[in-house]
Amino acid sequence: MTEGESPIEDYLDQLFSASTSSSPRNARYLLAEAESHLRDAATAAKQEGMNELEAEQEAVRRFGTASSIARKDRCRALGDVLRGSAISGVHLAAVGAVAVGVSGVLVELLRAAGVSGRALGGPAFRPMASSLSCPSWLAADPRSQTCLGPAMAVLSDRLVEPRILAGVGGLVVLVALLVFRHRKSATHVGAWEPLPALVTDSIAATAFAGAGLALLGFGASSLADGGFGAGQWLSAAPVALLAACFYGGRLLVTLETGPTMPTPRGASPRRRRLTRVLA
């Protein structure tokens, strides 16, 4: 029987076509298992007296249509996509929170370097420096001509604490995620993988670049408006842009070298798991 007359070969071609929207590993495994199953079934049918063509046809008939088998495996793969999206989403959100925390540290450094609270505060604080509370603000800095400056100096704390808290929270989430994936990778191979690096790095680079440029724009606008509150934007913009460069650089490397991080041949199971967790 030539290749063109083989029902099993035709079936495997159909299964390959039907599996294109599955993950590459799931598709490869399904094809390999289907082929060995069909060949075993055809061998058993030949032992019952069928000729080769009839045996392969019977094996294919009993196996089920390629589209239905691929669809059932894809539905299970849908779980992988949802889990991957959850893992990647939490990871990126935690990285964003850490970036916010770093910007809080930057604000603190700016204050230590002598940047005024007026520059660090923002328009949202302006109503707090009302005429009613003005005396209390002036008491904080008697040398000031207006109450706005002292109010901003005091209220700029409100810039730092939430940002630092967000950063600490983000770090905690990242560590927890690392522990979770390390434990799961030991027993659920492939089940808790993040989305492909191409996807996550593209999203992260775009999101951080967009945020960085927007923050730069707000900062420039504040500078043009006399510098009032420019610090709150300009302390966050460089952090966002640095993160954009990091993910953009990783994306370029992935595009140049290929989408998967190879695990060295013969690597121990522990190293294979660590490679998958850190990917």
Place this chain on the structure above:
Amino acid sequence: MSRDLVKGHLDFLLLATLSAAPAHGYAVMTALRERSNGAFGLTEGAVYPALHRLEDRGLVTSDWREVNGRRRREYRITAKGSARLGVEGREWSQMVTAVDAVLRAAKPALAGGAT
């Protein structure tokens, strides 16, 4: 036997088969067919998405092995899978007992309706 009825219990049947010994997909399907005397009208390929789902949940693990000159993926039940099998086995026994009792009580009515 209704295919939907079997599909709803396929995971349980696969765990039960693998609890006897590790096996690849073809061997699992053959064991299911032989032990049930062909009562389950399952398409043979359906066993693979089900096995992959069980592995995702940590109820079975798999390794690639060379068997009779062919590369096969051999599945084995995990401790978590054995525990799950125990729970489902008890639930199944309870259901069978309950359904039996209901059918015995309905036998006269069922007999009247059959005429």
